[in-house]
């Protein structure tokens with residue numbers, strides 16, 4: 001895909017001011033839940049679903065460029081999606097994000113080709129509440 005085609009697939013997810021520094025915010029991009037983080041002047045986007053047990057990373061604590069999963073505390077690099085600590089052992093998907101004319105743009109183009117999705121684990125498509133209910137049902 002050319003750079004121009006990639007830019008055309010970028011989705012406007014809100015004004016820069018609507019993304020406070022120091023915590024994530026969930027947005028929907030083409031039906032997919034995405035966690036957007038603001039680190040200084042830069043914006044980053046990760047799938048909003050921990051690779052361990054699907055907790056929403058947008059609710060996690062942000063510190064030193066990483067987000068801690070709100071359920072069991074695994075850390076992920078916000079810029080790359082790389083897993084940094086247990087309980088998770090798999091990275092999460094990082095999406096292109098940028099600012100144009102005061103608006104934050106995110107693209108999930110190509111995500112469906114991700115191997116994690118092909119294996120049947122389409123992350124981030126559920127709302128946190130329904131995920132929580134399902135997990136409680138399984139655990140209870």
Ligand code: FES
Pocket residue numbers: 050051052053054055069070071072073074086087088
């Ligand atoms: S759900 Fe994220 S570490 Fe368990």
